[in-house]
Amino acid sequence: MRKTYFTPGPAELYPSVEKHYQDAFNLQLGSISHRSAQFRKIYQHTAEQLRTLLNIPESHGIFFTGSATEIWERVIQNTVEHESFHLVNGSFSKKFYDFSNELHKFAHKMEKPFGEGFDYAEITVPEYSELICTTANETASGVQMRPAEIHKLKRSNKDKFVVVDMVSSAPYPDFDFNTIDSALFSVQKSFGMPAGLGVWIANPKMLEKSLRMKTHEATIGTYHSLPTLWKNFEKYETPETPNVLAIYVLGKVAEDMNKTGIETIRKETEKKAKLLYDFAEKSSLVDIFVKNPDHRSQTVVVLNTHKPASEIIETVKNASDLVIGSGYGDFKASQIRIANFPAVNIEQVEALIAEMKKI
Amino acid sequence: MRKTYFTPGPAELYPSVEKHYQDAFNLQLGSISHRSAQFRKIYQHTAEQLRTLLNIPESHGIFFTGSATEIWERVIQNTVEHESFHLVNGSFSKKFYDFSNELHKFAHKMEKPFGEGFDYAEITVPEYSELICTTANETASGVQMRPAEIHKLKRSNKDKFVVVDMVSSAPYPDFDFNTIDSALFSVQKSFGMPAGLGVWIANPKMLEKSLRMKTHEATIGTYHSLPTLWKNFEKYETPETPNVLAIYVLGKVAEDMNKTGIETIRKETEKKAKLLYDFAEKSSLVDIFVKNPDHRSQTVVVLNTHKPASEIIETVKNASDLVIGSGYGDFKASQIRIANFPAVNIEQVEALIAEMKKI
The missing domain is CATH 3.40.640.10 (Type I PLP-dependent aspartate aminotransferase-like (Major domain))
Structure with missing residues (x-):
């Protein structure tokens, strides 16, 4: 698959x-x-x-x-x-x-x-x-x-x-x-x-x-x-x-x-980032790592996890073949990283959010 | 083609x-x-x-x-x-x-x-x-x-x-x-x-x-x-x-x-190189650039051309879609270079020689 x-x-x-x-x-x-x-x-x-x-x-x-x-x-x-x-x-x-x-x-x-x-x-x-x-x-x-x-x-x-x-x-x-x-x-x-x-x-x-x-x-x-x-x-x-x-x-x-146009790409990036951050804000599974909204990346969304990160990564992968990244270095066990690049569209981001909501 | x-x-x-x-x-x-x-x-x-x-x-x-x-x-x-x-x-x-x-x-x-x-x-x-x-x-x-x-x-x-x-x-x-x-x-x-x-x-x-x-x-x-x-x-x-x-x-x-086996690759390389050098020795179109046989490359055959190199290159390309290299630097007009790498087989080398013989 x-x-x-x-x-x-x-x-x-x-x-x-x-x-x-x-x-x-x-x-x-x-x-x-x-x-x-x-x-x-x-x-x-x-x-x-x-x-x-x-x-x-x-x-x-x-x-x-x-x-x-x-x-x-x-x-x-x-x-x-x-x-x-x-x-x-x-x-x-x-x-x-x-x-x-x-x-x-x-x-x-x-x-x-x-x-x-x-x-x-x-x-x-x-x-x-x-x-x-x-x-x-x-x-x-x-x-x-x-x-x-x-x-x-x-x-x-x-x-x-x-x-x-x-x-x-x-x-x-x-x-x-x-x-x-x-x-x-x-x-x-x-x-x-x-x-x-x-x-x-x-x-x-x-x-x-x-x-x-x-x-x-x-x-x-x-x-x-x-x-x-x-x-x-x-x-x-x-x-x-x-x-x-x-x-x-x-x-x-x-x-x-x-x-496609760079303006469209930028708007879509921001739209997808907003979906991900909005989900994280309401979720009991994760919360947003970067506290200052001005400093939050639009292209790599990093979230603290309330369960071991590997559990979330495995669950999402097994359920729907969506692969999310682990935290970097010392944060491997306690964070996930979600790339929000132009290669993934809004439907795919929504599917990922839906999958995480099930956990 | x-x-x-x-x-x-x-x-x-x-x-x-x-x-x-x-x-x-x-x-x-x-x-x-x-x-x-x-x-x-x-x-x-x-x-x-x-x-x-x-x-x-x-x-x-x-x-x-x-x-x-x-x-x-x-x-x-x-x-x-x-x-x-x-x-x-x-x-x-x-x-x-x-x-x-x-x-x-x-x-x-x-x-x-x-x-x-x-x-x-x-x-x-x-x-x-x-x-x-x-x-x-x-x-x-x-x-x-x-x-x-x-x-x-x-x-x-x-x-x-x-x-x-x-x-x-x-x-x-x-x-x-x-x-x-x-x-x-x-x-x-x-x-x-x-x-x-x-x-x-x-x-x-x-x-x-x-x-x-x-x-x-x-x-x-x-x-x-x-x-x-x-x-x-x-x-x-x-x-x-x-x-x-x-x-x-x-x-x-x-x-x-x-x-395939490295010994086979080496033997085939030498066989193909010999075909190319033998052709050049007898040809009135080209002659071998490197005089000392011990120093002649087995993988890149360089030949002096008795016509402008570009003419030979163009003729061979137009006739049969075989692409040979021009001489390097100052030798661009007066030499051709033929790569004899494992990717080309004996039949392809023979086809190239046959094409050059027609000129």
Whole structure:
């Protein structure tokens, strides 16, 4: 029996994904050269569809990597000469911070307890930090940081770069790419694709910084340094042989999403999130983990469970082949996580709620 | 009309690849967690099949990256504190050398003209080099370095690491993994898969070195440092969300190859290579680029053309949908490259030769 995955990544595949992979095989895209006009057209199409979907200015580069995890490393390596600053409130923002230390940078952090979020007003940015690392959606805790707050953070720190980790939220949050400098995500979350591709968006000022660092004898990496990625991007190529099939399918999925319209996707996301949070508020089975409604994620709903989480997960799976995620790390036994990505529709969310109501 | 790709990578897909991808979609492997028992079993199966196919000892780690290009970076970052040594005889071995410089190591090289290869006897290894970088098959020039020569190189340099770039040759060459320390390849060449996965094999001594470098305050990277890869590998996990589908399909392709038997694959490779070189020797259309028969690649046959290469490529493609590769870089107009990977069988090679004979 086919399952429906409400897990927060890898997640349910977007309905058209399998067909796009089938098309890719029929077009023999697994055999084409990544230095061919055919590949360059694919890269260009994907970049153009992402520009439309996320409203990315023409000036910005769009690059492909093996994972979003890789981009944490590359963005620090290429834009931080000495100091970075991290808003840490969960396992993934913590890892971003750890990477900076591992790369021998001086990493500052402002830390919040698991389940709490950040607002602009309370943040003090250390004077010499070159890069401010923010997380639009903490996949582990279900906490969001709203675009307006991140925009304010950048506006009052114009001399520093602001990068947004959009893993598990893109394309939902409406960021102004003329304000933030960079963003990153992977395809196995909200884009509903098999894992194996990261997407990095950066503005020309980041490229300038990276080039400057290189002349200052800093190590900015090799094939995936920002200058090398950008030089290849200008002709819609990649430094290495990339995941051609995933780049093709991402372009097709973004095209599908553009046909639906980003505003519709955002409204539906909010509608489905409201259904889930409303259910949790009235339920005696679960309650909402994130107390501040402004910080509640619209794409990953985290709930405390009044029974062992595994019992709820098993019951729902056995009854109707709906798969929900367990809590992250220490919260494995006491929380569930429900991904609310575009791949699942309102009927599927309603079916999940109906199933949980039976428990 | 379905084409047959004799291009040296990306290349013709192995006949079972599309079916394995279909199975992966039917099993919903694009949605499973990379922290699940289901994923760990997939990783384990792939590692076991590769161990059998390439005769890799149990002691060695088998890791997955985004590309083989990435592994050039990681192997230098993790095992070279100061100096590396590179046998350079083409564009890819040159890039490996460049990476070491870009990572601010002191990179030595011994360089040969394009089309020439290396034998053990002529190589002088600089005293303080920590890593010797060899290339089993230069995809650009069609030159091989035979396993016996690389084994001798290691035996007389036991205090240094020897890594073999097996891109475009694995699983053909029969390396003794108890002699060499490390090898790397990507899946879009001889394994006949869509690109997007690199495979890195390393022995425990390399891990020790990497751990020692870390205590010496060297930067060995973050999520794909050798210690982090190894720690995750011990439980058959990966640090990041990996290309799960490709890891699954690689295990299935390696299993298929093991059923055929590595000895059969090697013999067939040599038989097909002989057909191609024999044709070229007698032909007035082309001649063999690599003069020394010992250095002629068995997996990528490079031929000088007496007509513009593009004319031959176009004629063969239009007549019978067989796609051969152009020469690399400056040799684009005057050479063709024919991949002789396991995905193409003797009948297909004979058909290609018959088509070229008509010109």
